Amino acid sequence: MRRLVGAALAxxxxxxxxxxxxxEGYRAEIRRTTGGWxxxxxxxxxxxxYGYGYAYAQDQACTLAEIVVTVRAERTRWxxxxxxxxxxxFFWQRIEDEGVVGxxxxxxxxxxxxxxxxxxxxxxxxxxxxxxxxxGVRDPRCRGEAWLRPITTKDLYRRFHQLGLRASxxxxxxxxxxxxxxxxxxxxxxxxxxxxxAFEDRLGPAELxxxxxxxxxxxxxxxxxxxxxxxxxxxxxPERLYEIHLTIPGKLNVIGAALQGVPAVNIGFTRGVAWSxxxxxxxxxxxxxxxxxxxxxxxxxxxxxxxxxxxxTVRVAGRRHTFYTTRWGPxxxxxxxxxxxxxxxxxxxxxxxADQFRLTNQWEHFDRAQSVGDLRxxxxxxxxxxxxxxxxxxxxxxxxxxxxxxxxxxDAALVRRCSDSPLAPLLLSQGVVLLDGSRxxxxxxxxxxxxxxxxxxxxxxxxxxxxxxxxNSNDSYWLPNSKVRLGGFPRIMGAEDSPRLPRTRLALAxxxxxxxxxxGLGPAGFTLDTLERVMFGNRNLTAELARDATVAACRAxxxxxxxxxxxxxxxxxxxxxxxxxxxxxxREYWTRLSGAGIPWTVPFDAGTPVRTPxxxxxxxxxxxASLTGAAEDLRAKGIALDTPLGVLxxxxxxxxxxxxxxCSEVEGCFNIITTRRDEQGRYDPYTGASxxxxxxxxxxxxxxxxxxxxxxxxxxxxxxxxxDQTRRFSRKRWLPMxxxxxxxxxxxxxxxxxxxxxx
Numbered sequence: 001m002r003r004l005v006g007a008a009l010a011x012x013x014x015x016x017x018x019x020x021x022x023x024e025g026y027r028a029e030i031r032r033t034t035g036g037w038x039x040x041x042x043x044x045x046x047x048x049x050y051g052y053g054y055a056y057a058q059d060q061a062c063t064l065a066e067i068v069v070t071v072r073a074e075r076t077r078w079x080x081x082x083x084x085x086x087x088x089x090f091f092w093q094r095i096e097d098e099g100v101v102g103x104x105x106x107x108x109x110x111x112x113x114x115x116x117x118x119x120x121x122x123x124x125x126x127x128x129x130x131x132x133x134x135x136g137v138r139d140p141r142c143r144g145e146a147w148l149r150p151i152t153t154k155d156l157y158r159r160f161h162q163l164g165l166r167a168s169x170x171x172x173x174x175x176x177x178x179x180x181x182x183x184x185x186x187x188x189x190x191x192x193x194x195x196x197x198a199f200e201d202r203l204g205p206a207e208l209x210x211x212x213x214x215x216x217x218x219x220x221x222x223x224x225x226x227x228x229x230x231x232x233x234x235x236x237x238p239e240r241l242y243e244i245h246l247t248i249p250g251k252l253n254v255i256g257a258a259l260q261g262v263p264a265v266n267i268g269f270t271r272g273v274a275w276s277x278x279x280x281x282x283x284x285x286x287x288x289x290x291x292x293x294x295x296x297x298x299x300x301x302x303x304x305x306x307x308x309x310x311x312x313t314v315r316v317a318g319r320r321h322t323f324y325t326t327r328w329g330p331x332x333x334x335x336x337x338x339x340x341x342x343x344x345x346x347x348x349x350x351x352x353x354a355d356q357f358r359l360t361n362q363w364e365h366f367d368r369a370q371s372v373g374d375l376r377x378x379x380x381x382x383x384x385x386x387x388x389x390x391x392x393x394x395x396x397x398x399x400x401x402x403x404x405x406x407x408x409x410x411d412a413a414l415v416r417r418c419s420d421s422p423l424a425p426l427l428l429s430q431g432v433v434l435l436d437g438s439r440x441x442x443x444x445x446x447x448x449x450x451x452x453x454x455x456x457x458x459x460x461x462x463x464x465x466x467x468x469x470x471x472n473s474n475d476s477y478w479l480p481n482s483k484v485r486l487g488g489f490p491r492i493m494g495a496e497d498s499p500r501l502p503r504t505r506l507a508l509a510x511x512x513x514x515x516x517x518x519x520g521l522g523p524a525g526f527t528l529d530t531l532e533r534v535m536f537g538n539r540n541l542t543a544e545l546a547r548d549a550t551v552a553a554c555r556a557x558x559x560x561x562x563x564x565x566x567x568x569x570x571x572x573x574x575x576x577x578x579x580x581x582x583x584x585x586x587r588e589y590w591t592r593l594s595g596a597g598i599p600w601t602v603p604f605d606a607g608t609p610v611r612t613p614x615x616x617x618x619x620x621x622x623x624x625a626s627l628t629g630a631a632e633d634l635r636a637k638g639i640a641l642d643t644p645l646g647v648l649x650x651x652x653x654x655x656x657x658x659x660x661x662x663c664s665e666v667e668g669c670f671n672i673i674t675t676r677r678d679e680q681g682r683y684d685p686y687t688g689a690s691x692x693x694x695x696x697x698x699x700x701x702x703x704x705x706x707x708x709x710x711x712x713x714x715x716x717x718x719x720x721x722x723x724d725q726t727r728r729f730s731r732k733r734w735l736p737m738x739x740x741x742x743x744x745x746x747x748x749x750x751x752x753x754x755x756x757x758x759x
Contacts, residue, residue: 025758026050026123033747035728035735036713036721039245039255045116048248049123049263050130054755056261057131059714059721060242062142064128064261067238069147071158072096076317078147087177090321093314094330095161104357105157110382110451113157113360120364124263125153130757139716159261160360164353166239167387168284171202172332172349179324179331181297182343194423198337199430203283208232209474209687210278211507211670212389213531216467217397219515221525224701225393228531229256229267229276229693232672234686235651235711241267241691243709245738246367254367255705255739257691264363267691269703269739272370272395274695277388281431281476281494282407284387286444287339288328288348288437289421297343298324301438328437329354337432338423348437350444352406352455358384372400372465379404380458383451389472395701401470401480402463403493407456409445410435410492418442433492462486462493469511469526473504473670482508482610497606499613502668506541508610510534510670528696528704534670535692536732538661540583541668542590543574546598546616550589553618554627562624565631568642576663576671578646578730585641587667588630594666596622637681646730649675649683651711653723658730660685660710685710694734705737 028042028051038055042048056064069075073093075085095101105112113121129150142148162170169176195201209232217224233239238260245255246265256268267276290300298309309324309331324331328348333340339347362384369375372394379385385405392400410433418436419428427434436442444454462477464470470480476494477486487496500508510519514534517524521533547569554566565585572582599620600613616623634641639648646659662673675683688710695705712725728735738744 025756026126027754027756028052028054028127030055030753030755031744032749032751032753033738033744034749035243035709035725036719037243037245037735037738039247039738039744041247041249043248045119045248046123048246048252049120050127050757051123051755052120052244052246052263053124053127053129054131055127055244056124056242057128057137058135059716059719060240060260061128061132061137062139062148063238063240063715064151065142065148067159067162067261068149068151068155070238071155071162073316074147076319078145081317081319084174086316086319087174089316090177090314090323091173092158093316094312094323097312097314100355101154101158101161104161104355105154107357110358110361110384112357114364117360117364120263121153121156125151125156126757127755130755138718140718141715156261156263157357160357163259163262164356164359164386165351167203167208167279168353169330169349169351172334175332175334176323176330176349177321179333179341179346181324181341181346194338194426195336196426197430198334199427199432208279208387209665209672210276211473211503211672212276212278212391212471213507213511214391214393214399214401214466214470215526215531216393216399216469218467219399219469219511219526220397220696221523221527222699223527224395224397224697224699225399226526226528226531226694226696227269227274227276227391227393228535229274229391229691230535230671231267231277231690232674232688233690235688235690236686236715240711240715241709243691243707243713245744252368253739255737256693257707257709262363265367266363267693268367269695269705270367270370271703272701273372273375273392274394274697274703274705275366275369275375275390275392276693277390278472278474279387280389280403280405281474282387282403282405283431283433283492284353284406284408285349285351286408286410286433286435286492287332287427288326288350288435288442289423290326290346290348291438292344292346294343297341297346300326300346302327303438303440326437337427350408352408353386356384356386356406356452358382358451359386360384370394371396372398375400376402376404376463383455383458389477391470391472393695393697395697395703397467397697399466399468399470400463401466401472401477402461403477404458404461404463406452407461407493408433409447409450409454409456411445411490414442414445415491428491431492431494456490460489462489468515471504471507471511473501473507475500475504479504479508479609482512499604500609501665502541503665503670503672505610506539506668506670509541510537510539512610528694528706531694531696532706532734535694536661536671538576538580538663538669538671540574540576540586540663543572543586543667545614547572547574547586549616549618550623550627553623556618557624559624562627562631564641565627571642576645576661576667576669578649578659578661579644581642581644583645583663584639584643584648585630585634587663588633589627590667592626592629593622596626599623634681639681648681649673649685651685651726653726654717657682658723658726660730661732662689689729693737695737703739705739706734707737708734
């Protein structure tokens with residue numbers, strides 16, 4: 001089917017985009033294929049952005065409109081001060097009043113947006129606005145709402161800044177807003193219990209996670225290389241991923257997925273290289289402990305001399321709030337971690353991403369890369385990857401892993417010299433370095449080769465290139481392959497010689513078994529088919545390690561009330577498929593046992609990190625107590641112990657619930673689905689497997705990709721692409737990624753639109 005849409009003054013339908021200069025206007029083709037995938041083709045970056053913005057607005061106008069409300073500090077105006085809206089507005093209003101985003105956007109590349117980025121951003125805003133103006137939004141979430149308004153290029157730059165802060169100060173927004181000096185003469189606050197995992201809980205893989213494999217030529221069968229990308233991002237709202245294909249003939253051809261409002265591909269492939277990202281364990285910030293001047297809680301000492309905190313009072317919807325800032329950064333108050341503003345101490349938040357805009361150029365460079373070498377050079381030139389690892393595979397058969405991201409230059413010597421607070425050891429166990437703010441020589445170190453002061457240069461970051469495989473599942477860089485150890489890096493990068501997540505252990509075991517051909521999936525080596533079967537195999541590592549011991553302990557107890565539970569677990573296939581009977585009982589049992597402390601008899605051994613810890617002690621009272629609690633809970637909710645997983649774990653769409661396979665971080669699945677359990681015992685997914693992409697470079701170096709977007713392309717319940725891919729995900733049916741012109745045009749759902757605008 002061919003549809004022709006007029007945009008602004010005129011539309012001319014041609015076989016290829018006209019090569020009109022950007023100042024004469026915009027013109028782009030939008031070709032849709034199965035699943036609603038937009039393939040945008042244009043002659044220049046401005047027109048490419050225009051087509052992208054237009055297509056994106058068709059699917060996600062309400063989402064971006066709400067993002068813009070947030071970064072404009074207008075949530076209270078439109079949605080009221082409740083639910084954290086007022087705190088959000090205070091945070092973003094401070095950034096606006098300080099002129100941060102405008103100053104960053106005005107910088108020259110690489111520190112500010114490149115010419116190509118600027119043109120793409122301008123075009124995206126124009127295309128988005130053209131759709132609002134000409135077609136209107138049918139999505140009932142925002143149709144007719146006053147907050148659905150045209151966007152500006154500055155709104156998009158605000159969005160990029162928001163994304164840059166996602167793993168640092170943006171994640172501690174409430175704590176920065178909450179910081180207030182103690183009242184004069186106020187009694188000391190009662191000591192609060194410190195959560196030993198306060199930072200880890202806020203920044204751990206349950207909140208920010210992903211899996212990825214890069215398979216090199218020795219690990220591939222019938223191909224030069226392969227890549228699996230499996231980001232775990234929320235199923236609703238501003239952090240959903242969006243499928244997109246961008247082409248400027250002869251200059252750019254990249255396909256994959258992007259974060260909302262980002263006119264680039266963040267995870268995807270080109271003719272020569274495929275890449276994905278996983279959130280890294282490196283911290284983007286350090287708290288600084290301030291010694292306050294006695295009786296003056298807004299003055300602190302540096303090298304024995306007092307300095308006044310700078311204040312900024314912002315106004316939002318008739319309300320005022322004052323922020324306090326130091327030479328190190330804004331003051332924040334995080335009592336759960338022991339960082340409270342008292343008469344003696346306050347704590348400042350130093351953020352390596354707070355004043356960097358290089359991420360915009362990093363995306364552009366990655367989208368033009370054609371090899372692992374290009375990705376490496378792109379990072380050295382820009383150093384803008386804000387908080388993720390990079391995993392890649394190229395048409396030459398190389399697999400690549402690196403934690404090339406923005407990290408404060410805080411080495412062991414600086415930690416020894418400047419981290420002597422009683423709180424420091426507890427925070428360091430979570431990768432957070434608490435530094436002494438009373439000494440100027442405790443500033444982050446400068447280093448040759450860094451594009452920005454105080455961050456680690458590329459030569460000091462972990463990386464490895466292999467021809468078998470690399471993998472990452474949100475643990476640190478230490479174990480990118482079961483046979484490889486990367487070590488000697490600053491603790492702020494992550495932990496070494498330490499237990500790995502069950503998901504990491506399973507990821508490495510799956511790769512080793514596939515290369516050995518011992519996993520039951522056929523001859524050794526990865527093909528596109530076996531890579532996809534590994535992804536959706538839904539193995540549950542904790543069940544593989546502990547199910548038999550649990551059943552043995554259950555049966556040995558002789559308890560009649562547990563007989564059914566014993567039988568259900570014994571018959572279970574140890575998978576998290578939608579039809580798996582026993583997966584629900586295991587989840588409830590293992591969640592309880594994890595909370596009590598898993599009684600492994602073989603502890604972690606850094607020499608065998610994939611195989612340890614293991615061997616459950618079935619005689620531990622916690623085993624039967626946890627199993628009893630799980631069985632009683634299910635029966636109390638009227639749920640049969642052998643209820644198939646997909647009956648309870650499902651995605652609500654209208655009046656229907658679509659079964660969803662996969663399981664939680666605690667259980668140790670590779671295919672992570674994180675859910676909220678309701679009062680009826682049902683599991684509603686809210687994050688986990690999202691854009692899942694498998695790519696192979698064949699023997700001639702040509703790419704072939706398949707993907708699935710678990711929550712579908714549109715959040716509009718009236719769209720045909722509101723649940724179509726969710727249904728495919730439920731059935732483990734992948735979509736071909738149409739990369740060449742021939743592939744795009746031959747798609748059975750092919751639909752072409754030309755959009756243009758003269759100025």
